[in-house]
Amino acid sequence: MPYVEVRGANIRVKWWNGEYHLDANGRPTKKKRYESASGPQPGIPFADETEAYNYGLDREYDVRHGTHIRRADANTLMKDYCWAWFDALDLRPKSTVSYKAIINAVIVPFWGDRAVGDITSFEYEAWRKQVKLRYSESYAGQVLMVFGMLMDDAASRHGLRKTSPVVRTGRRGRFQKKVREKKRPLEMETLYRLACNAYTVWGYTGWAYIWTLGFTGMRPPGEMFGLRREFASPNWPASDPDPDRRAEALERYSGNNPLHVLRVQYQRQWVGGQKESVAPKYDSHRSIVVPPFLHEMHSALLASHASPWVFTSHKGDELLGCNFEKDYWWPIRDGSDERTGRYARPKIKAVEEFKNKRIYLLRHGHKEWLDEDGHSVIAVETRMGHEVAGVQGLYSNLTPAMERRISESLQERWEKFMAAGDRWLPPFPMPLPSSGAGGSSMQASGILF
Structure with missing residues (x-):
């Protein structure tokens, strides 16, 4: 039972906190440990002895029911x-x-x-x-x-307080509708114009980068920056360093009518001031089938340089570390004035539908296309690197037939668009004799609309 001490105008209550003092060897003795309080809250004294006694009873109730918070713990700053x-x-x-x-x-x-x-x-x-x-x-x-x-x-988890002050209840106060980002459906014409601008800004690498985003839905920038040569469709799965994964993928995607597949194995990030290859978001390692036209683009791009990264910077280095938004994406989407001198390039027209928009919306557009083509939820979400919750996610499985239909529908989308008009296409890049082991120099030609 608690007991109350009255010292002049001060009233204090003591109660057993459920613990015992320890001896020199760290073993509990029979001597109880007590806690005390001079008021229900810091700076507020008890009104009388009855309030103090009841306060002590409440603390001992908490001790008996395992909900007691030690004052020393609660006072942790x-x-x-x-x-x-x-x-x-x-x-x-x-x-x-x-x-x-x-x-x-x-x-x-x-x-x-x-x-x-x-x-x-x-x-x-x-x-x-x-x-x-x-x-x-x-x-x-x-x-x-x-x-x-x-x-x-x-x-x-830590027993420093009984409940969290962050009370998550239903809405209170004036209703405020959440402002959602305005998006337009991604049209092939829009993606084509972005790719053309990317070629002007960045050469064939830029052209392939935009089409890859639109037709794979990989997460920019991390997964795009982290795509290595051995995991690109011209080399994977035969080049996979993991023998078990390599054997499984070869069995799945090879045969009389093989599929072209790239592997999302890493994303590239800064870790402690150093460039590191880390697991994709949510550990969403996955294999993505690519349509034949994109496979051909990647084959040509990899043949033009010897970098371990599929997509390199203007200088042939990896993209992590460059100012990608300012030097690449902004002029691609918003356009830029003509440049002369060492870094000469023609004027670039803005793609109005994408002005001031995030490059991540190309990933959103890819999912729109998959949904339009009627692919199953499990096929779409697995490709996007998501997990399907509930029974559907537990019982469903992505099959090679599903992946083949995705590849075919994406190829069909490309062919219909290219056949609908006189579309400009850049020449395949050719490696220059001066290309170093880490460079990505290529012959530039063709300029755009």
């Missing part, structure tokens, strides 16, 4: 808890950098000197409103997500 929580996480390199930056720049500066157990839902709601006003929608969402995980784990 956020600046200590945040980094202890972060160090215990097992995250992907990109998430590690992102979480660390959010904790360091936003969460610790605001909450660092507060005790984990003292943060209330009212305080959280006020802070959440400030975050959403101060930062972009995307970044604010990331900040609130990380803080929510911190508080959830403090309550459910």
Whole structure:
């Protein structure tokens, strides 16, 4: 039972916290450990002895039912808890950098000197409103997500508080419709004009890069940057370094009527200031069948350089490390003025349908095409690197017949478009005698519309 001490105007209650003191060998003794409080909340004293006694009874009830939070734990400062929580996480390199930056720049500066157990839902709601006003929608969402995980784990895993102050209930207050990004259906004409602009900006590599995005749905930039020569369709699966995976893929895709396939094995990212090949997002390693026309493009591109990367920069280096948005994607979609001198190129017309749009929308457009062609959900989602939930995902399986139909429908889409008009096509690149082992020089010719 708790007992109350009255010392002048101060009232204090003590209760057993369910633990025993330890001896010199670390073994529990019969001496109980007690905790005490001088008020229901810090800075607020008990009104009388009855309130103090009832407070102690409530604490002992928590001890008996395993819901008690030690005051020392609840008083852990956020600046200590945040980094202890972060160090215990097992995250992907990109998430590690992102979480660390959010904790360091936003969460610790605001909450660092507060005790984990003292943060209330009212305080959280006020802070959440400030975050959403101060930062972009995307970044604010990331900040609130990380803080929510911190508080959830403090309550459910680490025993630092009973419940999380992040109360996820139905909508409250004035309804605000979520603003969705405006998208147009991806037309072949649009993709063609982007590819033509890419050829002007970047040569045959740019031409192949845009068509690859539109016809494979790979995730840019990581998976595109990380596509290596041995995993491109002209070489894979025979070049796969894993013997078991190589044998399985050869059995699946070879034969009298083989399929052309590339392998999404890596994405390229910065890890601790170093360029690293890491697993694709959600560990979505996958094989993607490519239509014959794209296979021919990749064959020509790889024959033009000796780089280990399928898509290289202007200088023949890997793309990670260059300013891809500014130097490649923006002039491709938004156009640019004529250049003269060493880096001469003609004026590039903007592709109005894609002006100021993300290159990621080409991946979205690829899924639209698959849906238009009536492919099964399991075939589409597996190709996109997603997992299908529920019974459908458990029982369904991507078959070679499904993959062949995808390849055929994509090839048909290409052939119908090219046959519909007098379409300009660039010449296949030819390696120059001066091409080095890591370069990607090629003869330039042809310019565009």
